[in-house]
Amino acid sequence: MRQDRQYLEKHGAQWRVQMKVPEKLRPIVGKARLVLPLHTDSLANANRDKHKHIAAFKAQLAQAEAELRRKGGQPASPLMEDALQWREAIQADDDEGHAKHALEYRYEEVQRSDGPEKAGEFAQVALGLATPSARW
Numbered sequence: 001m002r003q004d005r006q007y008l009e010k011h012g013a014q015w016r017v018q019m020k021v022p023e024k025l026r027p028i029v030g031k032a033r034l035v036l037p038l039h040t041d042s043l044a045n046a047n048r049d050k051h052k053h054i055a056a057f058k059a060q061l062a063q064a065e066a067e068l069r070r071k072g073g074q075p076a077s078p079l080m081e082d083a084l085q086w087r088e089a090i091q092a093d094d095d096e097g098h099a100k101h102a103l104e105y106r107y108e109e110v111q112r113s114d115g116p117e118k119a120g121e122f123a124q125v126a127l128g129l130a131t132p133s134a135r136w
Helices: 023-029 043-070 078-091 098-114 116-126
Strands: 008-011 014-020 033-037
Touching: 008 043, 014 043, 023 043, 023 078, 033 043, 078 098, 078 116, 098 116
Parallel strands: none
Antiparallel strands: 008 014, 014 033
């Protein structure tokens, strides 16, 4: 019997539960995906345990949706979306840090096009050191 892999992904020898964050909620949540390790190599155990985390993810997204409505539903800027995509790439990066190295070049581009202040905010969000601000 084939096991359900919805919301699950294999990471090394372990399973983790993951859920995509809708684009409009990414500035509030601060991530493109919600991910949590399940600390098991068994797909059956992962399927058993994933449901409580999915419920928590959905509650977090519902809370972000409510916050978005309170703020008037303003969409994120393309620069903020770019920073969030860099954050996801860095989190998924290998041990050699290729994404962080590539981020240095992107930082320089943003600095030239948008100035040092925006470039600094961009880097902070991309590195996961700051939450995207609504003023972007």
